[in-house]
Amino acid sequence: MTAKDYLDYIVNEIHRTIVATVDDECLPVTAAIDMMDSDENGLYFLTAKGKGFYDRLKKREFLALTAMKGEDTMSSVAVSIRGKVRELGYDKIPELFEKNPYMRKIYPTEESMHALTVFQIYEGSGEWFDLSKKPIERVSFTFGGAEKKAEGYFITDACIGCGSCAAVCPQNCIMTDSIPYVIEQEHCLHCGNCMTKCPVGAVERR
Amino acid sequence: MTAKDYLDYIVNEIHRTIVATVDDECLPVTAAIDMMDSDENGLYFLTAKGKGFYDRLKKREFLALTAMKGEDTMSSVAVSIRGKVRELGYDKIPELFEKNPYMRKIYPTEESMHALTVFQIYEGSGEWFDLSKKPIERVSFTFGGAEKKAEGYFITDACIGCGSCAAVCPQNCIMTDSIPYVIEQEHCLHCGNCMTKCPVGAVERR
Numbered sequence: 001m002t003a004k005d006y007l008d009y010i011v012n013e014i015h016r017t018i019v020a021t022v023d024d025e026c027l028p029v030t031a032a033i034d035m036m037d038s039d040e041n042g043l044y045f046l047t048a049k050g051k052g053f054y055d056r057l058k059k060r061e062f063l064a065l066t067a068m069k070g071e072d073t074m075s076s077v078a079v080s081i082r083g084k085v086r087e088l089g090y091d092k093i094p095e096l097f098e099k100n101p102y103m104r105k106i107y108p109t110e111e112s113m114h115a116l117t118v119f120q121i122y123e124g125s126g127e128w129f130d131l132s133k134k135p136i137e138r139v140s141f142t143f144g145g146a147e148k149k150a151e152g153y154f155i156t157d158a159c160i161g162c163g164s165c166a167a168v169c170p171q172n173c174i175m176t177d178s179i180p181y182v183i184e185q186e187h188c189l190h191c192g193n194c195m196t197k198c199p200v201g202a203v204e205r206r
Numbered sequence: 207m208t209a210k211d212y213l214d215y216i217v218n219e220i221h222r223t224i225v226a227t228v229d230d231e232c233l234p235v236t237a238a239i240d241m242m243d244s245d246e247n248g249l250y251f252l253t254a255k256g257k258g259f260y261d262r263l264k265k266r267e268f269l270a271l272t273a274m275k276g277e278d279t280m281s282s283v284a285v286s287i288r289g290k291v292r293e294l295g296y297d298k299i300p301e302l303f304e305k306n307p308y309m310r311k312i313y314p315t316e317e318s319m320h321a322l323t324v325f326q327i328y329e330g331s332g333e334w335f336d337l338s339k340k341p342i343e344r345v346s347f348t349f350g351g352a353e354k355k356a357e358g359y360f361i362t363d364a365c366i367g368c369g370s371c372a373a374v375c376p377q378n379c380i381m382t383d384s385i386p387y388v389i390e391q392e393h394c395l396h397c398g399n400c401m402t403k404c405p406v407g408a409v410e411r412r
Binding site: 026027032065080102108131191205 | 318
């Protein structure tokens, strides 16, 4: 799947996401916000200009979100995004209302719609996290030209091949065919057991 | 419903929530985290000590979360919490695994469980937001001794009873029987239309 596929998945398969902004005291605030459209330039959502959410978006121009599908934990898929946002204003509102007709039930009149404004998440990184697979599956992606960062646990050349890490890996995702061992990043839970158990400090978190 | 009822609802009826913490640059990070237990002292969840999430929790000792139920927007109920967290450590892990047996599939061995630690959200405020009702329903609550703050839009004594605000309220939740008018807080969307339209500046956001 391409980055655009993940963004489309959020809009079309999940739609209602939980987003996070940060208040003046640098503490997080969450809310349920629908992702109403996607294209090769990012994700689109709307909010009312009267909300504290609007002020927090304008202040830092950054948003994190997780979109989740699945009734229970072991069958859940979560797609998370972190990225830069910008306000596009009212112009795109009629288009978003047409694509999301249920919005008419919340803002029924033309006049009440004018409380709203559109934001775009135009550059960011994301992660697909699928707990329904065994071992779990994790895929990173970026969009809008954001730099790709490799996050997770990595085994360095200091590895002596003792097997301590592989023995405690809950996902059995450490390949021990050659030294240094290799962590299969796409199946790693990021629990850190391998780093804790390595007797020579060969596992690092990046 | 009491505050405890809302916490129980999160654990028993929703369980998998989206939580937000803040990174070193004061930008939000979201993730899916299960709320595994609740009592009169708060909510309980666990995480691996190797995760960045753990470091962010330890740094600010604060968490925001939204727990959502319902397939689509217009039938959704969301419960949001913001509050202080503290680490309880490993002791409560076996109890949480017993209450949440699926955790054994993710951390199958005793040894892998030792990557984990328990956190408690012990003091905070929350909001119940039900979009399935018409008009929408919103209820605030606090727990652990947190102070109750009245957030939203309020009409002051400057109100002249002109009707401008009521005419643009998408939820029809402004009572105009007497002056000053009164906003029914439990039905307010916080869109801010009333504040924008009031000709005498009688609506304030708190």
